[in-house]
Amino acid sequence: EIVLTQSPATLSLSPGERATLSCRASQSVSSYLAWYQQKPGQAPRLLIYDASNRATGIPARFSGSGSGTDFTLTISSLEPEDFAVYYCQQRNNWPLTFGGGTKMEIK
Amino acid sequence: EVQLLESGGGLVQSGGSLRLSCAASGFTFSSYAMSWVRQSPGKGLEWVSFISASGITTYYADSVKGRFTISRDNSKNTLYLQLNSPRAEDTAVYYCARGAAVASRHLDSWGQGALVTVSS
Numbered sequence: 001e002i003v004l005t006q007s008p009a010t011l012s013l014s015p016g017e018r019a020t021l022s023c024r025a026s027q028s029v030s031s032y033l034a035w036y037q038q039k040p041g042q043a044p045r046l047l048i049y050d051a052s053n054r055a056t057g058i059p060a061r062f063s064g065s066g067s068g069t070d071f072t073l074t075i076s077s078l079e080p081e082d083f084a085v086y087y088c089q090q091r092n093n094w095p096l097t098f099g100g101g102t103k104m105e106i107k
Numbered sequence: 108e109v110q111l112l113e114s115g116g117g118l119v120q121s122g123g124s125l126r127l128s129c130a131a132s133g134f135t136f137s138s139y140a141m142s143w144v145r146q147s148p149g150k151g152l153e154w155v156s157f158i159s160a161s162g163i164t165t166y167y168a169d170s171v172k173g174r175f176t177i178s179r180d181n182s183k184n185t186l187y188l189q190l191n192s193p194r195a196e197d198t199a200v201y202y203c204a205r206g207a208a209v210a211s212r213h214l215d216s217w218g219q220g221a222l223v224t225v226s227s
Contacts, residue, residue: 001169032210032212034210034213034214036152036214038152042219043202043217043218043219043220044144044152044202044214044217045217046207046213046214046215046216049207049209049210049213049215050209050210050213055207055215056215087151087152089152089154089213089214091210091212091213094166095154095166095167095168095169096142096154096157096212097154098151098152098153098154099151100151101151101152
């Protein structure tokens with residue numbers, strides 16, 4: 001099973017700042033990594049698929065990069081609605097696995 | 108608009124059974140792979156099961172293999188998850204999710220979830 005490790009566990013930033021979230025895989029997942037956003041009481045929302053492709057309707061301030069074992073989600077300038085929990089997920093191998101999440105909180 | 112609506116959640120005794128349903132609308136259900144993902148209270152996301160668009164191919168997490176069964180009825184636009192012999196650790200919100208068209212094992216639409224509570 002591929003283990004995805006997200007860091008940091010919690011990220012405290014202010015609106016307008018740049019956010020950089022990391023996801024590291026225990027073995028290569030090629031570019032088959034997605035990022036999701038989840039707000040309290042809501043279902044997750046797909047942000048990025050296959051490492052760097054924005055999903056439909058996702059603002060351009062969200063970008064993804066990486067391949068192999070190291071991936072990054074960048075939010076260029078935080079909006080108030082961006083404070084949430086973010087998960088990465090790989091689709092390279094069965095079982096599909098998620099990272100443990102990064103909680104982005106307002107500083 | 109894509110809509111996924113889960114139903115069938117509730118309280119079930121350990122060792123009992125429960126069937127979750129997910130009614131899909133707003134897209135051609137028979138063209139998309141589907142998955143179930145769960146989230147224990149206060150915890151992260153855990154993928155549970157996958158089914159191909161045709162229903163021929165299925166996959167399961169080791170934690171539920173042999174106890175849960177995923178299925179679909181494309182004539183009814185409905186996805187199912189049969190939970191047999193649930194355990195306390197299966198208590199979670201269960202989400203149905205659609206596989207993305209270009210990457211079916213990434214999940215581009217999610218339902219609001221159904222809470223399953225397993226009592227011992």
